[in-house]
Amino acid sequence: MSEASVGAIAFVTLLTIVVGTRGIRVARTPDDFMVAARQVPPGLNAAAISGEYLSAASFLGIAGLVVSQGLGSLWYSVGYTAGYLVLLLLVAAPLRRFGAYTIPDFADGRLRSTALLRTTTALVLVIGLFYLLPQMKGAGITLQWVLGAPYWVGVAILGVVVSGNIAMGGMKGITFVQCFQFWLKLCAIGIPALVLLMATGHDPARNLAPDRSPVFTSATVVRMPETTGFTLARPTQATVTGVLDQRRLSDQRVDLCACRYVADAGTQIGFGAGAPVPTSLAMEQLAREPWDAPFLAAGTNGAHPLIATYGVIIATFFGAIGLPHILVRFYTNPDGEAARRTTLIVVLLLSTFYLFPAMLGVLARLHAPELYLSSDPDNVVLALPSLLLPGLPGELLASLVVAGAFAAFLSTSSGLLVSVAGALSHDLMRGGVTSFRWCAIAAGAIATATALLIDRFSLALLVGWAFAIAASSFCPLIVLGIWWRRLTRVGAAAGIVVGGGGCLAAIIATMVGATTGGWGAVLLGQPAIWTVPLAFAVMIVTSLLTQRSLPGNVEQAMLRMHLPEALSRKAYGAVGPSSAFDRASGFKRR
Amino acid sequence: MRAQLGLSLMCLAVALAVTVSFPVIAALVPEVSRMTVAGLPVTLIVLGFAFYPVLLAVGWFYNRQARQLEARFTELVDPESRPRDV
Numbered sequence A: 001m002s003e004a005s006v007g008a009i010a011f012v013t014l015l016t017i018v019v020g021t022r023g024i025r026v027a028r029t030p031d032d033f034m035v036a037a038r039q040v041p042p043g044l045n046a047a048a049i050s051g052e053y054l055s056a057a058s059f060l061g062i063a064g065l066v067v068s069q070g071l072g073s074l075w076y077s078v079g080y081t082a083g084y085l086v087l088l089l090l091v092a093a094p095l096r097r098f099g100a101y102t103i104p105d106f107a108d109g110r111l112r113s114t115a116l117l118r119t120t121t122a123l124v125l126v127i128g129l130f131y132l133l134p135q136m137k138g139a140g141i142t143l144q145w146v147l148g149a150p151y152w153v154g155v156a157i158l159g160v161v162v163s164g165n166i167a168m169g170g171m172k173g174i175t176f177v178q179c180f181q182f183w184l185k186l187c188a189i190g191i192p193a194l195v196l197l198m199a200t201g202h203d204p205a206r207n208l209a210p211d212r213s214p215v216f217t218s219a220t221v222v223r224m225p226e227t228t229g230f231t232l233a234r235p236t237q238a239t240v241t242g243v244l245d246q247r248r249l250s251d252q253r254v255d256l257c258a259c260r261y262v263a264d265a266g267t268q269i270g271f272g273a274g275a276p277v278p279t280s281l282a283m284e285q286l287a288r289e290p291w292d293a294p295f296l297a298a299g300t301n302g303a304h305p306l307i308a309t310y311g312v313i314i315a316t317f318f319g320a321i322g323l324p325h326i327l328v329r330f331y332t333n334p335d336g337e338a339a340r341r342t343t344l345i346v347v348l349l350l351s352t353f354y355l356f357p358a359m360l361g362v363l364a365r366l367h368a369p370e371l372y373l374s375s376d377p378d379n380v381v382l383a384l385p386s387l388l389l390p391g392l393p394g395e396l397l398a399s400l401v402v403a404g405a406f407a408a409f410l411s412t413s414s415g416l417l418v419s420v421a422g423a424l425s426h427d428l429m430r431g432g433v434t435s436f437r438w439c440a441i442a443a444g445a446i447a448t449a450t451a452l453l454i455d456r457f458s459l460a461l462l463v464g465w466a467f468a469i470a471a472s473s474f475c476p477l478i479v480l481g482i483w484w485r486r487l488t489r490v491g492a493a494a495g496i497v498v499g500g501g502g503c504l505a506a507i508i509a510t511m512v513g514a515t516t517g518g519w520g521a522v523l524l525g526q527p528a529i530w531t532v533p534l535a536f537a538v539m540i541v542t543s544l545l546t547q548r549s550l551p552g553n554v555e556q557a558m559l560r561m562h563l564p565e566a567l568s569r570k571a572y573g574a575v576g577p578s579s580a581f582d583r584a585s586g587f588k589r590r
Numbered sequence B: 001m002r003a004q005l006g007l008s009l010m011c012l013a014v015a016l017a018v019t020v021s022f023p024v025i026a027a028l029v030p031e032v033s034r035m036t037v038a039g040l041p042v043t044l045i046v047l048g049f050a051f052y053p054v055l056l057a058v059g060w061f062y063n064r065q066a067r068q069l070e071a072r073f074t075e076l077v078d079p080e081s082r083p084r085d086v
Helices: A002-025 A030-037 A042-053 A056-069 A071-090 A092-098 A103-111 A114-147 A151-167 A175-199 A204-208 A281-286 A305-322 A327-332 A336-367 A369-373 A377-388 A392-428 A433-451 A459-471 A474-483 A489-511 A518-525 A528-545 A554-562 A565-572 B002-028 B042-077
Strands: A220-223 A228-231 A236-244 A247-256 A260-263 A268-271
Touching: A002 A114, A002 A151, A002 A175, A002 A392, A042 A175, A042 A327, A042 A336, A042 A392, A056 A071, A056 A114, A056 A175, A056 A336, A056 A377, A056 A392, A056 A459, A071 A092, A071 A305, A071 A336, A071 A459, A071 A474, A071 B002, A071 B042, A092 A103, A092 A327, A092 A336, A092 A474, A092 A554, A103 A114, A103 A474, A103 A489, A114 A151, A114 A377, A114 A392, A114 A433, A114 A459, A114 A474, A114 A489, A151 A392, A151 A433, A175 A336, A175 A377, A175 A392, A236 A260, A305 A459, A305 A474, A305 A518, A305 A528, A305 B002, A336 A377, A336 B042, A369 A377, A377 A392, A392 A433, A459 A474, A459 A489, A459 A528, A474 A489, A474 A528, A489 A518, A489 A528, A518 A528, B002 B042
Parallel strands: none
Antiparallel strands: A220 A268, A228 A260, A236 A247, A236 A268
């Protein structure tokens, strides 16, 4: 079965490299990118944006979290979509008219401060790294699942392919690749979801009825991937091969009571149809709320689920504005009005996509509940097709899923690495193609090395953290920068440092396991709930205190961002819709 | 600009009010999350399907209003450069 999947991975990777490297000739600078993209209609452009946006977290992570932690995990998919609505409402058109390619560019153009440029560049690196890690992890577990290769193999392959490809000049302005990858991802998750839905004769009432623990719908052999503690809801019989509670058994029928057991790695337990599905102790501890409650306790050890849910909502709703690889895509729109139309189509495309991870998660919970015994539920989407549909159809669906998953890793990590390497070489060093190449390789190497350490964190959780940092640093900067004349450079820098720094510190504390439960776990595990308001507050208060350092170009900048195109064309002459504020206003940075 | 900001904030408030109220309701009235519609849990229906049309509707309404605001503003300042599609 792995041949088809390997072929699928090779196909997606080669296609990305070939089209990517051919693209260098047509697109070398952001300006070429933009000129080439001026003919891009909103529909195509929106698909490209969505193609870059939908990452490992969306493709694998959400369904995995649904299986292991419950329906509340769907807040992630709602939040990732709503993030684009918030972007549409608050920043899409003005940001397009301003004409900055990156967030550091925006900060510099609006507030004229080199120190701020440095601060924002450093944060682009942090957010980019946090977002790259889950893509690397996704590649690691996918190859682990397809080939049985060690985790680091997939991580290393993705790291080499992506940074090599970018260093050679690919993936710059490849609207068509991103667009193709969106439709590939949509098909790769939609077709399996619909086929499996039909194949299993979906009967939701059977297992999803509240207050009932799931049961096996047919006789099932569960193989413990590692030493697992589990509990049973009621007594049952099972056939055990391996070590259960330190007793070595081989194909023996045993009576299990409604209590705790520990099975060693590799133990196989055969349950009959109608037997209760065991709950692993780790999961039980995480999911104190019922599976169908709309709460989310990822990253917080199950403490205060309502607060944790709002933490995720704030992070995802306001985080999309501040993601480093999203902004540049807006310049493929000819004007502010087109930017708005494109963003709305993105919301539509994302809404369609996110129907399917939810569907797969529920199907897995219903029909393959043994999947949530495994320690890493991020495998659910990969494993489900061949579990539910044995034989050739299941294998073909599985390869389709693998292809989609790789498209997700490649497109998102390429976009991120371009932003990170661009920020490094353009804003911190002298710039130039050679420095861009070395920065791409260095950033790729750092991300690969770090990814080897984080395989125990869920994909959706890691991406959620990247959103939280973006929401508590760049979101206030961009929103206030667009709508508030009195923002000063000191205020902006203070807000970014306090909000982004606080958020990062909280997340690192959670990652090293500094908290065990209670309020500490919630406030550190889902920090957006306090860091986002804090960042806004610090930015506003500090700005009001430092009104003397107000940049002199505020009125011009505001005019450029908010004047409808019909008027600005007249005021500035027909310079074309894409003239950046820097160029139009005659300022030069260095 | 003030009108644009007002419109944005109003749309944001509507979208947030709809989505953000759901966890509070479910926490105050736990029965809500235990209900099922056609055999599916309410949480799945709301988070998995129902929110997306709401988000889209708010976005569509905003785009229409924003375009009209800009057209009105353009006409006020300079009637000659009125865009033809509005």
